Amino acid sequence: MNLGLTDDQRSVRELFAEMFANESTPERVRAAEPLGFDRALWDVVIATGALGVGISERAGGGGAGLLELALIAEEVGRRLAPIPLAETTAAARLLDAVGSDDGRDDVRDDVIAGLLAGALDGSRIVSLAPHRAPLGEQLLPDGAIADVVLALDGDTLVACERPAAVVAVRNLGSLPLARWTEPSAFTPIASGPEAVRAYDRAVDDVRVLRAAMLLGLAREAVEIGAAYARERRAFGIPIGTYQAVAHPLADALVNVDGGELLVWKTCWALDEEQPSGPALASMAIVFAQRSAWHAAQHSLHLHGGYGFTVEYDIQLYYRRAKAWGTVFTDPARELHVLADRRFGPALRPGVPDAPALAESSR
16 A cells, blocks of 8 residues: 555646635635635636546546545645535545446436536536435535435435525534425435445545545644744744744644545545445544644634634634534544444443444444
8 A cells, every 4th residue: 555646646736726725715715604605616626627536437537536536625625615525526426336327227327427417517516415314304514505415315315406495504614504304306316235335435435525624724724823923922032932832733733644644545445445444434534623623723722812803814714623523423423433333333321222323424
């Protein structure tokens, strides 16, 4: 296993780093609030073919793996790009996985092909429900802006059309959260064990991509904090010379570097269908959640009272570190999922059906 990046992968990272630095400025991030969606930026991302990077060539994609998508996601996080990357990318890969070209079910294949084409060309936002639970009981990460959500109903994968009226749920992170209590239509697109496995893999893709976004956020939060610590002076010297300021920033950067390697290893394990892949996916998102929160909160606090004002960019990172870290899964709950994946389901006090918990969270 070689976790080093190839020249092509470095090019992908550099391309999207430059693009998001130019297109997702703090001013545009603020302008996208409170919904947290910049349609013009999304159109630019679609035009780059980012959603198709991890799609097979037979379906018109780039044929790359999960790592290339994670590199893009990290740059999304670094610039807080107000676009729905994680769930939409996972949904596109899920459609690719359940589609076929054998002609056994032309109607179903036409539906899948139409959804995938709409997702890749930007005409429709196709997202993914994060849990094995009735759609109306879930808070959908892209619910306020999605046109279609893929969800698992028993052992059947269904495409749910947007309801006539959707009310966004206000939240601290300015994310496009909403509940779909009554989707306008359900279209079954796959069923059986293969559909369930494909859905579980898509949810693990989301774990990895959200982990990458959080690590990108953390890295930039450290940069913001370090820049302020070099400028701000106390008792005649920069505050960055004080250990209480510098050491936590160094710890945060070490965490980001370690988390990045964990994400890359997870990408390899999932693409190679290693048994450790699902557990690594849970490890990655838990570690990234903690790393992002540590980096953002320390950077904000070393700004003093300035950090809590809307004029300073660090508050954008602070709020999203908390929101991105909880909207997909509760970190404490994910630790139970990780334990079940690593050591097998076990009954816990106050949890009558631990295996059901693990299944519903995948």
